[in-house]
Amino acid sequence: MRTNLLRLCLFAALVPAPALAGDDWVPPVKDPLVLKECGACHMAFQPAFLPARSWNRMMDELADHFGEDASLPADKVQAIRATLTANAGDVVGQGRARKYMQWVAPNGTPQRITENPDFERKHRKISDRTWKDPKVVTRSNCPACHRGADQGYYEDD
Ligand code: HEC
Ligand code: HEC
Numbered sequence: 001m002r003t004n005l006l007r008l009c010l011f012a013a014l015v016p017a018p019a020l021a022g023d024d025w026v027p028p029v030k031d032p033l034v035l036k037e038c039g040a041c042h043m044a045f046q047p048a049f050l051p052a053r054s055w056n057r058m059m060d061e062l063a064d065h066f067g068e069d070a071s072l073p074a075d076k077v078q079a080i081r082a083t084l085t086a087n088a089g090d091v092v093g094q095g096r097a098r099k100y101m102q103w104v105a106p107n108g109t110p111q112r113i114t115e116n117p118d119f120e121r122k123h124r125k126i127s128d129r130t131w132k133d134p135k136v137v138t139r140s141n142c143p144a145c146h147r148g149a150d151q152g153y154y155e156d157d
Helices: 002-013 032-037 052-060 074-086 096-101 117-122
Strands: none
Touching: 032 074, 052 074, 096 117
16 A cells, blocks of 8 residues: 555656657647636546547536536637537547547447546546545546646656
């Protein structure tokens, strides 16, 4: 257990190298509106982790967003929807997120990145205790462990 935590600490200390965008890099959100409205409660997740139809469904259901009311005015919903779907995994499919798309059923509209089998496989060695660490709290708290998460860096080698 302790070694796991130690490993995470070392991992988080690695500084991403922006010039070396490897195959695992996921294009980050740059749109100011998405950063503001979808980065208010958690990191603004990279759209490439879900297919466009998932983002469409999410933007239709913001009033009940994982138990929160994340409703927005119609013009903002439209603008955010356009950005997310244009950069979705089945449209752009770049980097690590491309592998996530292989696990999404043809008509599936998953809402969680953290339930994708590629996510589960890459995180299977992490103990329950680490997930429940006060600095982590939830799987969707990517920046707690991936220092470069908001810039799309998740690789640790
Ligand atoms: C009012 C707060 C709030 C706002 C604003 C918000 N979210 Fe969330 N979001 C949540 C909560 C709470 C969860 C569930 C977190 C968890 O269970 O770890 C969540 C989860 C998610 C997840 C799934 C994470 C996972 O587990 O894989 C995605 C994707 C997501 N939000 C996208 C968005 C997008 C896109 C927007 C902007 C339109 C947005 N969120 C705005 C509160 C918010
Ligand atoms: C508790 C810490 C923790 C959290 C929270 C976490 N990760 Fe990770 N993640 C890791 C560790 C550790 C690895 C390395 C696993 C390995 O290489 O065996 C990893 C690996 C990955 C990889 C694979 C990188 C590669 O190139 O192989 C991706 C992609 C990834 N995480 C994305 C995410 C995303 C997206 C989130 C949030 C939705 C997230 N992670 C949340 C700890 C975490």
